[in-house]
Each structure stands twice: as structure tokens, then as C-alpha cells.
Amino acid sequence: MLNHLIDLDQLSLSEIDELIKLANTIKNNPWAYQESCRGKIMATLFYEPSTRTKMSFQTAMYRLGGEVIGFDNPENSSVSKGESLKDTITVVSGYADVVVMRNPMEGSATAATLYSKSPIINAGDGGHLHPTQTLTDLVTLYNEKGRLDNLCIGLCGDLKYGRTVHSLIKTMTRYKGNRFVLISTPELALPQYVKDVMDAAGCQYVEAGSLSEAIPMLDVLYMTRIQRERFASARQYEEQKGVFVLDSEKLTAAKKDLRILHPLPRVDEITVDVDDDERAKYFDQTVYGMYARMALILTILQNGETRRKSKTLSSTHPHNCSNPKCITHTERYLPHLFREAGDMLECRYCDGRTLI
Numbered sequence: 001m002l003n004h005l006i007d008l009d010q011l012s013l014s015e016i017d018e019l020i021k022l023a024n025t026i027k028n029n030p031w032a033y034q035e036s037c038r039g040k041i042m043a044t045l046f047y048e049p050s051t052r053t054k055m056s057f058q059t060a061m062y063r064l065g066g067e068v069i070g071f072d073n074p075e076n077s078s079v080s081k082g083e084s085l086k087d088t089i090t091v092v093s094g095y096a097d098v099v100v101m102r103n104p105m106e107g108s109a110t111a112a113t114l115y116s117k118s119p120i121i122n123a124g125d126g127g128h129l130h131p132t133q134t135l136t137d138l139v140t141l142y143n144e145k146g147r148l149d150n151l152c153i154g155l156c157g158d159l160k161y162g163r164t165v166h167s168l169i170k171t172m173t174r175y176k177g178n179r180f181v182l183i184s185t186p187e188l189a190l191p192q193y194v195k196d197v198m199d200a201a202g203c204q205y206v207e208a209g210s211l212s213e214a215i216p217m218l219d220v221l222y223m224t225r226i227q228r229e230r231f232a233s234a235r236q237y238e239e240q241k242g243v244f245v246l247d248s249e250k251l252t253a254a255k256k257d258l259r260i261l262h263p264l265p266r267v268d269e270i271t272v273d274v275d276d277d278e279r280a281k282y283f284d285q286t287v288y289g290m291y292a293r294m295a296l297i298l299t300i301l302q303n304g305e306t307r308r309k310s311k312t313l314s315s316t317h318p319h320n321c322s323n324p325k326c327i328t329h330t331e332r333y334l335p336h337l338f339r340e341a342g343d344m345l346e347c348r349y350c351d352g353r354t355l356i
């Protein structure tokens, strides 16, 4: 049963399929759902910029008849006075029936579940995960390709910091026969922990340095923005930007039924002439995302009728997480929680690995 949504791994494939079906049912008959969340309140806490994720969540809640509170600039909230994540979540979860949170620190959504009285939905935790974008991508693929299995999926751009890529690969490895082409520079290659997920699932993948060479074999091309805000220096970003650009000319070698997705915002990685190609689905994807989020809110609120207080884990491990972007380094009261993985410790917040 869905309570918090931090990672789509928490759901079985049949639960994910139920959400996709519900999103389509709502899309085909939205009027039937316009009172479904009457009297419910959703909080959107955005510590990082957002257009689509925040507004599609808000629109989804309004279209279900519910109300929305929150902030999209932490400078206008008590966060600017130094309030901890623990205190903000404790208070806001007392006001709202569901809390949607985006935060730049990896593992922040899991941290929020320790203190929340209401379900937490992860709307992006730094470069780590973005499960509701994946749900959006799944609804898009289901409608546009008619299936979620046996697809050759190219992912291009910032595979290192792109949380949408991490979440999407983790979920698509669970469907049969999917293959991946990872198109990036060596500097922006996929993190090892996501490659390990593909290996464990027995998925085939190849790494490619050229978009033109990869394009002819793809059923799906998932373009991404180079995540400027996650680089240590402006120089490192400048070296990476503009390396992979999709334009109409490259598309002449692509399959007729290729589908091009992008979580957006786009910077310069897809030229504007591609927008008119019938294979370009990134603007439709934003609409599918609203229905995906309506299905998610509805399901979570139905499940959450009896509010549950998450158990607070007090035991703390003597080791620190070695990932400098992990939430445990900024919210220092958090218990250190790890899974043991051979001679490594895997952080339960950010999945970062620390050698023992």
C-alpha cells in the first residue's frame, strides 16, 4: 500500500500499472473526478526551482477539487531564518494531508518521512531521484508506444546528475526486454549504483559517445538538460554544455515510430525545428504528467485515510555518508542509516556508498 512516494521501487509493477490505468481513466473522463479530493489540502514545498512539477501537482490537486498551500521560494519561509527540515516538515504535515517536496540535497525526501504525519511525495531530491517524473514518462510511453517492455531506450545528456534518468532506468529495468543506450560524455556518465541495478536485472546496455550513431536503433530517445546547478564550477559546466544536440537532420536516420521525450526545461539540446516532428512528444508528456499526478494524489489520499506517524529511527551509525551532497551533512541531527553491501555501507537516504 502506497503511503510515502520516495522511489518507484516501493511499488510493485502491478501497483504502477494501476496508477497508469487510473491516470488514463481520469484523462478520458476528468469530470468524474472533480470532487474526489474536496476538503483535502496538499502542501508543495519547493526548495529548488520548478515549473512543470510544481504547477502540474498544483493543477492536479485543483482539478480533483482540493486546495494547495506551500512555498516555492524558501527565502519567503522560515527556512531563511534557519529552520530545520525536521521542524518545517513536522509543522506542515500537521496542516496538510499530503506534502510534495523538492529539495537540492540527496536523500532529503527520505529524511522528511522520518518526521512527517502525512504522506511525503518526492518531487526531486538533488541529483538523486524523481519518481513522479518517471510516472509521467511511463504514462507517456504507455500511450505513445503502447507498451513498457521490449524497448530500446536511448538516454542522452547529463546521465550523472539527471535524477529523471536515474529514476526512469531503475523502473524500466523491471519491465521485460528493455535495452539501454547511454549517450553521454565520460564526465557525465551514469552513476555506478544505477549501472548495478541494470546488471542485477540482467539488462543489456551500451555506452555511446555519439548521438548520430545511436539514433537508428532507438525506439525511445530521452533527451536531458545538462544540470548546470549541480556542477562544482562554472568551468566544468562550460566544458559539458552543447555536446549533444538533437536536430531535424539527425532525425532523418531515426525510426518512423521513435518517440522523443524530455522532462524539460530544454536549454539547447533539442533545436526548435524538432518540435514540429510528429515523433517529438515532450510537450504532450507535460499533459500526461498532470494526469499521472492526479492518479498519484488520489491513490495516496485514499490510502492515507488513517494518518500514520512514521517511526522515528533513533539509532545512528558511527560512519558518515561519503556523498557530500547527502542530506545528513546539512541536517546534522539526522540518524545515520545504512544498508550493508559487502565491504560497503549504502546510505538509506541518498544510496551513496561508503567504504567501511
Ligand code: NCD
Pocket: 052, 053, 124, 130, 133, 163, 164, 224, 225, 227, 263, 264, 265
Ligand atoms: C527535471 C528536474 O527537475 O529534474 N525537470 C522536471 O522535473 N520536469 C529536469 C531538469 O531540470 O532538467
